[in-house]
Amino acid sequence: MDLSPEQTQLLREMLDVFTTDTLYTLLLGLDGSAALGGDQRHYTLLDEDGSVIAEEGDLEAAAHAWFHEDRSSQPGR
Secondary structure, three states, rough: OOOHHHHHHHHHHHHHHHHHHHHHHHHHHHOOOOOOOEEHHHHHHHOOOOOOOEEOHHHHHHHHHHHHHHHOOOOOH
């Protein structure tokens, strides 16, 4: 793309915001806190053995902690 260092940094920041918003909305949608495709409901998430891996509200709390609290102390940051 032949971007300058400043343009590269702006593109990375824009992609980070886009990815964060998309993943946050997806997790809220699975938890029943936001609509996915115009339909808002709680989905039951199961592991390979059929055990529930998240109760209603668990994903919303975890997503908020991950995406909106201090991410600088998390691995990979």
